[in-house]
Amino acid sequence: MSVKTTKPALIEQGRWLTVQDCKRLLVVAHTVTFAQRLREVFCLLEADFRIQVVFTAPPHAFGEGVSRYLESLGIATVPWEEARQAEFDLALAAGSRGVHELRAPVVRISHGAGHIKLLTDTSSLKPGETRSPGMLSRQHLLHEGRVGPAAIVYAHERDLEELGRSCPEALPVAHVVGDPCVDRIVAGMPRREQYRRALGLEAGQRLVIVPSTWGPTSTFGRLDTLLPQLLSQLPGRDYRVALLLHPNVFAGHGGWQVQSWLAGCRGRGIAVVPPEADWLAPLIAADCIIGDHGSLTAYGTLTDATMLLTPGPRREISASSPAALLATLAPVISPAYPLDEQVRYAAERHRPGQYEQVAALLSSAPGQFHQRMRTVIYRLLKLGEPAWAPLVPPLPLPPPLEQWEAVDPWAARR
Numbered sequence: 001m002s003v004k005t006t007k008p009a010l011i012e013q014g015r016w017l018t019v020q021d022c023k024r025l026l027v028v029a030h031t032v033t034f035a036q037r038l039r040e041v042f043c044l045l046e047a048d049f050r051i052q053v054v055f056t057a058p059p060h061a062f063g064e065g066v067s068r069y070l071e072s073l074g075i076a077t078v079p080w081e082e083a084r085q086a087e088f089d090l091a092l093a094a095g096s097r098g099v100h101e102l103r104a105p106v107v108r109i110s111h112g113a114g115h116i117k118l119l120t121d122t123s124s125l126k127p128g129e130t131r132s133p134g135m136l137s138r139q140h141l142l143h144e145g146r147v148g149p150a151a152i153v154y155a156h157e158r159d160l161e162e163l164g165r166s167c168p169e170a171l172p173v174a175h176v177v178g179d180p181c182v183d184r185i186v187a188g189m190p191r192r193e194q195y196r197r198a199l200g201l202e203a204g205q206r207l208v209i210v211p212s213t214w215g216p217t218s219t220f221g222r223l224d225t226l227l228p229q230l231l232s233q234l235p236g237r238d239y240r241v242a243l244l245l246h247p248n249v250f251a252g253h254g255g256w257q258v259q260s261w262l263a264g265c266r267g268r269g270i271a272v273v274p275p276e277a278d279w280l281a282p283l284i285a286a287d288c289i290i291g292d293h294g295s296l297t298a299y300g301t302l303t304d305a306t307m308l309l310t311p312g313p314r315r316e317i318s319a320s321s322p323a324a325l326l327a328t329l330a331p332v333i334s335p336a337y338p339l340d341e342q343v344r345y346a347a348e349r350h351r352p353g354q355y356e357q358v359a360a361l362l363s364s365a366p367g368q369f370h371q372r373m374r375t376v377i378y379r380l381l382k383l384g385e386p387a388w389a390p391l392v393p394p395l396p397l398p399p400p401l402e403q404w405e406a407v408d409p410w411a412a413r414r
Contacts, residue, residue, distance in 0.1 A: 022050060025054070029056070029057050030058055034095050041109060047391070054078055080098070084101045090106075112295040113322055138166065155369075182366060186302060189304075201240060207241075207287050208286070208290060210242070210290045213294025213296075239269075240271070242272075244283070258272075272405070281396070283305075285398075287347075290310065291310070294323075298322040306343070307331075
C-alpha cells in the first residue's frame with residue numbers, strides 16, 4: 001500500500017492559503033551567514049500583501065543552525081526537495097549550490113565585504129586561467145556554459161570591472177546596489193555609546209573585538225597562539241574582550257566543540273558572540289579590533305576602532321579586495337611582544353580617517369542598498385514598488401557581554 005504524502009500549504013498554488021493571488025518568492029538560505037545577508041533583502045517585502053515569501057534551507061556543508069536561526073525569526077521552512085520542484089516568480093540566494101535546479105529566475109546576493117577570498121576549487125580552471133573570487137568567477141555564475149542568475153547584485157562599481165575580466169557574459173544581469181552592513185554601521189555610529197552601555201562596559205573600559213573568518217588561515221584556526229595572550233594580558237578592569245567567530249566555525253565543528261575549545265575563557269571575562277547574534281552593534285562599540293582577513297575586520301574600518309591584524313594568507317586573498325589594502329596599512333601583531341603593549345602602541349598611532357581608503361572599497365553606493373535592492377526585486381517580480389521608503393529598522397541594543405561569555409559544555413548534564 002502506497003503512502004500519500006501531503007505537501008506543505010505554502011508549496012501549493014494557493015489552494016489552502018487565505019491570502020490569494022500573490023507573487024511567490026523563494027528565499028534559499030544555505031548557511032547562517034547567507035541567511036543573515038538575505039534577511040536584509042526579504043525584510044524589504046514587509047507589509048506588501050501582493051507577495052508571498054517562502055523559505056527553504058538546502059543541504060550544505062555549513063548548513064548547521066540555519067533552521068534554528070530562521071525559526072528564531074518566526075520563519076517556517078519547506079523541504080528543499082519540495083521547493084526545487086515548485087514554481088516561483090523569483091528566488092533569492094546568496095550561494096550557488098543547487099540553485100540551477102530551481103524553477104524560478106534567481107537573484108544572487110553578494111555576501112561579505114568586497115569578495116576577499118579567491119576561488120578554492122581550481123579543478124575546472126584552464127592552464128594559466130586567473131583565480132577570481134567566488135561571486136566573480138565563471139564557476140559560480142555559469143551553468144552548462146550559460147549565465148544562471150537573472151540578476152547578480154554587487155556592492156561596488158569596481159566589481160563590474162573585475163566581472164568584465166573574469167565572466168563578461170554576466171555583465172548584462174549585474175547590478176551595483178551597495179552593501180547593507182556598510183549602511184547599518186554608518187547609521188549606527190551615532191548610537192555607539194548606547195551600545196556600549198547595553199554591553200555593560202564601564203567608564204574607562206576598552207572593548208577589544210577579535211573577529212575571525214573560517215578556515216585554517218583564520219584567527220580561530222590559529223587561536224592557540226593568540227588565546228594565551230588574550231587570557232593573560234587583556235581581560236580585567238581595563239579591558240573587555242569579545243570573540244566574533246564566523247558562523248561556519250560553529251557549523252563546521254559544532255557549537256559544543258567550539259565552546260569546549262574555549263573552556264579556558266570561562267570566568268575570565270571573554271565573551272563568545274553566538275553565530276546567530278547581530279554582530280554589528282558590538283563592532284560599532286569596539287575600541288580595538290584584532291582581526292584577520294575576514295569581512296568583519298574590513299567592516300571595522302568604518303568605525304573609530306584601533307586596528308590590529310593577525311598575519312594573513314596573501315596568496316588566498318584577492319589583490320583588489322579591501323582586505324588586501326588593509327593588510328598594507330594596519331599594524332600586525334607579533335607573539336614576541338606583550339599584546340597589551342601592542343594594543344597601546346596602535347592606539348597611540350591611530351588617526352581619524354586612517355583607513356578611509358579601505359572603507360571606500362566596501363560600497364560605491366553608501367546609504368542606498370535597501371532602495372536599490374528593492375528596485376531590482378520589484379522589477380523582476382513585475383510589480384510597482386510600494387509608495388513608501390524601504391522599512392529599515394535600527395540596530396537592536398545588544399545584551400550584556402556576560403550573557404555571551406563562554407558557557408560550560410557540561411552544564412546541561414548537571
